[in-house]
Amino acid sequence: AQKVTQAQTEISVVEKEDVTLDCVYETRDTTYYLFWYKQPPSGELVFLIRRNSFDEQNEISGRYSWNFQKSTSSFNFTITASQVVDSAVYFCALSEASGTYKYIFGTGTRLKVLA
Amino acid sequence: EPEVTQTPSHQVTQMGQEVILRCVPISNHLYFYWYRQILGQKVEFLVSFYNNEISEKSEIFDDQFSVERPDGSNFTLKIRSTKLEDSAMYFCASSERRLTNYGYTFGSGTRLTVV
Numbered sequence: 001a002q003k004v005t006q007a008q009t010e011i012s013v014v015e016k017e018d019v020t021l022d023c024v025y026e027t028r029d030t031t032y033y034l035f036w037y038k039q040p041p042s043g044e045l046v047f048l049i050r051r052n053s054f055d056e057q058n059e060i061s062g063r064y065s066w067n068f069q070k071s072t073s074s075f076n077f078t079i080t081a082s083q084v085v086d087s088a089v090y091f092c093a094l095s096e097a098s099g100t101y102k103y104i105f106g107t108g109t110r111l112k113v114l115a
Numbered sequence: 116e117p118e119v120t121q122t123p124s125h126q127v128t129q130m131g132q133e134v135i136l137r138c139v140p141i142s143n144h145l146y147f148y149w150y151r152q153i154l155g156q157k158v159e160f161l162v163s164f165y166n167n168e169i170s171e172k173s174e175i176f177d178d179q180f181s182v183e184r185p186d187g188s189n190f191t192l193k194i195r196s197t198k199l200e201d202s203a204m205y206f207c208a209s210s211e212r213r214l215t216n217y218g219y220t221f222g223s224g225t226r227l228t229v230v
Binding site for chain 1: 146148150156157158159160163165170171173204206210213214217218219221222223224226
C-alpha cells in the first residue's frame with residue numbers, strides 16, 4: 001500500500017540556519033512521482049517540485065534542494081539560509097503511475113523560522 | 116497565470132444541510148480532483164473525475180458526496196447531509212493531463228464549517 005511519512009511534526013529554526021525536512025515513502029509501483037508542496041498560513045497549496053522514480057538526480061533551486069534516494073525510499077528537502085517567509089507547513093506527496101495519479105500526502109511538517 | 120477558482124472561500128452550514136462547493140478549473144484542463152484537509156491534518160484525496168465520470172474515489176467519498184461538471188466549466192462537490200466531521204478545507208484541483216511537470220493546479224480552497 002502507498003504511504004508517505006513525515007516524521008517531523010514541527011521544526012523551529014533561527015533565520016539563516018539550514019533545515020532539512022524528511023520524507024519517507026512506501027509504494028509497490030516501479031513508476032511513481034514525488035512532490036513537495038508548501039502551505040503558507042494563507043492556506044493554499046504551492047507546488048515546489050516533482051521528481052520521477054527513474055530520475056535520482058538531486059535538484060537545487062535557489063535556496064531549496066532535494067535529495068532523492070530510492071535505496072532508502074526517501075525524498076528529503078533542504079532549505080539553506082532559511083528566512084522568515086519560509087515559515088509554512090510543507091507536505092510531501094506520492095503519486096503512482098498505475099492509478100489515477102491521485103496524490104497521497106504525508107502529514108506535513110510545520111516549519112517555523114524565527115527572526 | 117491561469118487559476119483554479121473556488122467559491123465560496125468560507126461556508127458555514129448547519130448539520131444536516133446540503134452544501135455545494137464550486138470550482139472553476141482551468142479551461143483546457145481535463146482531469147479534476149477534490150481533496151480535503153481537516154484542520155491541522157494532512158490533505159486527503161476524495162475523488163478524481165475525467166470524461167464526465169468518476170475515475171477513482173476514496174473511502175471518505177461515501178454516498179453523501181457527489182461530484183458534477185454541469186456545464187463544462189464548473190466542477191462541483193455536493194455533500195448531501197453535512198455532519199460535524201465534514202468541517203474541513205476542501206481543495207479543488209485540475210490538470211491538463213494525468214501527469215504534468217508541475218503537478219495539478221490547486222485552488223485556494225473552501226473552508227467548510229458545519230455547526
